[in-house]
Amino acid sequence: xxxxxxxKSSFSKWLVDNVIYVVLILLVVGIVSASPDFLSMTNLIxxxxxxxxxxIIALGVxxxxxxxxxxxxxGRMVGLAAVISASMLQAGDYAYRMYPNLPELPxxxxxxIAMAATGLIAALNGVIVAKFHVPPFIATLGMMIGVYGxxxxxxxxxxxxxxxxxxxxxxxxxxAQRGIKIGQYEFPYLIFYAIVVSLIIWVIWNKTQLxxxxxxxxxxxxxxxxxxxxxxxxxxxxxTIAGLLYGLTGTLEAGRVGSATNNTGNMYELDAxxxxxxxxxxxxxxxxxxxxxITGVLIFQVINYGLAFxxxxxxxxxxxxxxxxxxxxxxxxxxxxxxx
Amino acid sequence: xxxxxxxxxxxMLNITKRFPGVLALDNVSLKVxxxxxxxxxxxxxxxxxxxxxxxxGIYSMDEGKILFDGKEVSxxxxxxxxxxxxxxxxxxxxxxxxxNVMDNIWLGRYPKKGIFIDEKKMYQDTAAIxxxxxxxxxxxxxxxxxxxxxxxMVEIAKAVSxxxxxxxxxxxxxxxxxxxxxxxxxIIKRLQSENVAIIYISHKMEEILKISDEVTIMRDGQYxxxxxxxSLTTDEIIKLMVGRDLSQRFPEKINKPGELxxxxxxxxxxxxxxxxxxxxxxxxxxxxxxxGLVGSKRTEVVExxxxxxxxxxxxxxxxxxxxxxHSPQQAIKNGFALVTExxxxxxxxxxxxxxxxxIISNMKQYKTKSGFLSDRKVADDTQWVIDxxxxxxxxxxxxxxxxxxxxxxxxIIGRWxxxxxDILLLxxxxxxxxxxxxxxxxxxINQLAAEGKGIIMISSEMPELLGVTDRILVMSNGKAAGIxxxxxxxxxxxxxxxxxx
Numbered sequence: 001x002x003x004x005x006x007x008k009s010s011f012s013k014w015l016v017d018n019v020i021y022v023v024l025i026l027l028v029v030g031i032v033s034a035s036p037d038f039l040s041m042t043n044l045i046x047x048x049x050x051x052x053x054x055x056i057i058a059l060g061v062x063x064x065x066x067x068x069x070x071x072x073x074x075g076r077m078v079g080l081a082a083v084i085s086a087s088m089l090q091a092g093d094y095a096y097r098m099y100p101n102l103p104e105l106p107x108x109x110x111x112x113i114a115m116a117a118t119g120l121i122a123a124l125n126g127v128i129v130a131k132f133h134v135p136p137f138i139a140t141l142g143m144m145i146g147v148y149g150x151x152x153x154x155x156x157x158x159x160x161x162x163x164x165x166x167x168x169x170x171x172x173x174x175x176a177q178r179g180i181k182i183g184q185y186e187f188p189y190l191i192f193y194a195i196v197v198s199l200i201i202w203v204i205w206n207k208t209q210l211x212x213x214x215x216x217x218x219x220x221x222x223x224x225x226x227x228x229x230x231x232x233x234x235x236x237x238x239x240t241i242a243g244l245l246y247g248l249t250g251t252l253e254a255g256r257v258g259s260a261t262n263n264t265g266n267m268y269e270l271d272a273x274x275x276x277x278x279x280x281x282x283x284x285x286x287x288x289x290x291x292x293x294i295t296g297v298l299i300f301q302v303i304n305y306g307l308a309f310x311x312x313x314x315x316x317x318x319x320x321x322x323x324x325x326x327x328x329x330x331x332x333x334x335x336x337x338x339x340x
Numbered sequence: 341x342x343x344x345x346x347x348x349x350x351x352m353l354n355i356t357k358r359f360p361g362v363l364a365l366d367n368v369s370l371k372v373x374x375x376x377x378x379x380x381x382x383x384x385x386x387x388x389x390x391x392x393x394x395x396x397g398i399y400s401m402d403e404g405k406i407l408f409d410g411k412e413v414s415x416x417x418x419x420x421x422x423x424x425x426x427x428x429x430x431x432x433x434x435x436x437x438x439x440n441v442m443d444n445i446w447l448g449r450y451p452k453k454g455i456f457i458d459e460k461k462m463y464q465d466t467a468a469i470x471x472x473x474x475x476x477x478x479x480x481x482x483x484x485x486x487x488x489x490x491x492x493m494v495e496i497a498k499a500v501s502x503x504x505x506x507x508x509x510x511x512x513x514x515x516x517x518x519x520x521x522x523x524x525x526x527i528i529k530r531l532q533s534e535n536v537a538i539i540y541i542s543h544k545m546e547e548i549l550k551i552s553d554e555v556t557i558m559r560d561g562q563y564x565x566x567x568x569x570x571s572l573t574t575d576e577i578i579k580l581m582v583g584r585d586l587s588q589r590f591p592e593k594i595n596k597p598g599e600l601x602x603x604x605x606x607x608x609x610x611x612x613x614x615x616x617x618x619x620x621x622x623x624x625x626x627x628x629x630x631x632g633l634v635g636s637k638r639t640e641v642v643e644x645x646x647x648x649x650x651x652x653x654x655x656x657x658x659x660x661x662x663x664x665x666h667s668p669q670q671a672i673k674n675g676f677a678l679v680t681e682x683x684x685x686x687x688x689x690x691x692x693x694x695x696x697x698x699i700i701s702n703m704k705q706y707k708t709k710s711g712f713l714s715d716r717k718v719a720d721d722t723q724w725v726i727d728x729x730x731x732x733x734x735x736x737x738x739x740x741x742x743x744x745x746x747x748x749x750x751x752i753i754g755r756w757x758x759x760x761x762d763i764l765l766l767x768x769x770x771x772x773x774x775x776x777x778x779x780x781x782x783x784x785i786n787q788l789a790a791e792g793k794g795i796i797m798i799s800s801e802m803p804e805l806l807g808v809t810d811r812i813l814v815m816s817n818g819k820a821a822g823i824x825x826x827x828x829x830x831x832x833x834x835x836x837x838x839x840x841x
Contacts, residue, residue: 207456212439216447219436226434227448228419286438 052194060242068285069136073143078265081114081250086260094167115247122243126236166259176255218285355404382558427499489520514635590807595789597626607654632815677756681767690741725754746777817841
């Protein structure tokens with residue numbers, strides 16, 4: 001009907017719809033033309049492995065953004081999970097163990113404990129937002145501050161006080177730092193973890209009732225309610241899933257870096273939110289895709305790594321990143337803006 | 341009346357609903373036969389939507405009972421009504437625009453295979469419903485890409501998917517083209533043949549006579565009559581709808597229209613469907629009313645005058661000179677002022693003081709040389725608003741939200757008078773205001789006109805237009821259907837013009 005007439009030419013429409021992928025390609029082309037050496041397998045692997053844990057936290061945050069919420073406590077939850085898992089995965093012969101008498105646990109136990117802790121806290125976020133109708137910004141701001149206190153209490157205590165929790169067990173560092181050798185290259189396990197998580201989240205978002213409800217709640221909560229969707233329950237589940245992902249991110253970060261402090265994960269939530277919005281997730285809810293979020297993370301990682309590769313000052317990198325966030329969202333607003 | 345007859349699908353009996361100070365429904369009854377199209381008619385504010393809200397449990401009724409399929413029912417919410425076979429296609433479509441068509445239809449009850457959604461079944465079921473209703477929309481297309489009529493058809497399909505026995509359609513054709521209306525009517529006929537009953541709320545006489553079997557008419561919250569459509573004519577319906585007497589509710593007119601001040605020619609909005617080719621003139625000291633049904637684009641026209649909507653064509657001449665109002669700022673500079681329809685959402689700053697609310701549109705006037713605002717000038721002008729508008733308030737610092745609707749409206753009108761406008765645009769200036777305060781607003785409007793301002797006033801209350809204005813522009817479906825002299829017109833004439841297109 002009359003919708004056809006108002007459509008722009010198909011190319012410009014395609015361009016507007018896929019602008020983030022174009023940006024990513026242009027970035028790579030730009031960096032490569034400045035320095036052809038950039039195009040190597042090693043660089044690709046480095047970028048992917050640096051992106052991996054960021055993709056996992058960003059997917060958690062993205063689900064919440066799609067419900068028209070937000071989560072400022074994500075980074076601090078990463079820190080909590082990092083501290084918990086590291087404290088339980090110190091090598092048996094390490095001198096400064098937090099729990100000197102703890103036997104070396106199988107990897108899965110501390111990971112599950114860390115994820116359970118962040119999952120619970122995130123569920124609490126969900127309850128506060130869904131049941132007490134506290135705006136998500138405020139609820140998670142409070143939680144961000146509170147969780148930092150909690151993490152610090154756990155972290156800074158006798159006998160060794162505020163020392164980074166290091167000396168991690170071999171199994172743990174292998175889990176987070178090593179990879180699969182294919183030919184002459186080693187592909188970090190991290191990349192595969194990110195791929196598996198992305199696939200699971202994609203399935204949840206696109207193939208389950210929870211996913212559809214998530215989009216409906218963000219897109220038009222009133223419509224969701226009158227159609228019989230239990231908005232509160234769905235919100236709590238979505239926050240909880242995000243919390244589990246933060247827990248996994250925290251564990252991976254501790255293992256990757258080889259130690260953890262109460263400041264691990266600081267500000268990760270803002271990076272994640274930035275990646276989401278650049279990747280096309282709408283802060284007003286109802287819009288967002290898994291490939292978009294992944295691309296958003298990759299764009300930032302390519303800027304980080306690529307500009308450093310070119311020897312650009314890190315201060316200039318900040319300016320570029322800031323500009324990308326604003327320009328990308330300005331573009332997105334044009335796409336959704338409606339003339340009165 | 342007989343207590344209950346088995347032939348009716350729905351019986352709403354002796355429904356009464358009171359709001360504080362208002363009797364919204366007074367002993368109203370509605371009886372709908374299965375497989376029939378039952379039109380529900382009445383002026384704006386006659387109580388049609390209140391009655392429907394009682395049916396869907398959005399309002400709880402004070403008296404009366406509802407029988408559906410012979411059993412007494414009382415739905416707690418629209419979801420429950422939906423599941424029991426009573427559904428509504430709203431005027432404002434309640435859809436998740438970012439999702440696709442079938443997601444919307446099955447929202448809240450997706451077919452599942454294990455833990456996954458059964459997309460294939462969802463697609464097939466949607467396609468089957470669409471086929472049975474002769475709707476050609478791809479179930480996978482995004483709702484935001486659909487036209488209004490397509491969205492409406494999706495809503496109807498959703499109602500059908502719940503196996504509804506009765507579907508309420510509220511102004512379903514208000515934004516449809518003629519071909520689309522015909523398609524809607526084919527769908528209605530098809531539903532009828534499957535014994536689905538339709539409650540059809542509309543203002544459009546021709547449509548109603550064409551599609552409906554029975555008509556129930558309401559007026560001022562009261563039940564007036566139920567008649568077979570075949571026995572009715574447009575004139576009779578109008579007579580039943582407006583047949584009330586005009587009591588002395590309006591102040592005597594004291595204004596005298598003078599020379600021409602505003603000439604509007606051929607105004608057409610950029611985004612259609614909206615108004616097109618609207619022309620009229622306004623004189624100094626004249627009160628021009630704009631009448632029209634909901635959806636006739638009255639508000640859009642004054643918003644365009646005030647620079648809030650883009651135009652494809654048309655000129656606005658003020659005092660013989662063409663002015664361009666591309667934004668409210670420009671419009672204010674050119675001497676226009678607009679008191680908006682939605683006082684709560686676009687008029688007042690409820691938590692803030694009367695002082696703030698009075699001067700907010702006129703800030704520049706209060707700047708001193710140093711660039712700060714002068715408290716004394718602000719206080720003087722606030723006091724002027726309170727005195728000359730007769731605002732009843734304990735102090736200038738009182739928050740406007742704590743005043744009555746009438747007093748709030750007076751402050752808003754005062755706010756705009758401080759900008760010294762030549763043209764005052766009033767959109768439903770007495771909405772939600774009690775009768776006594778209305779009289780004061782009318783007096784104020786009269787007085788402003790007597791002082792030489794040109795006033796344009798939109799109203800849905802016919803008696804108000806007839807009591808206050810000098811001439812009335814009647815809008816119908818985005819077009820100017822005619823301009824009538826208030827002194828020599830009648831409600832019937834205006835109604836007929838309003839239903840012209």
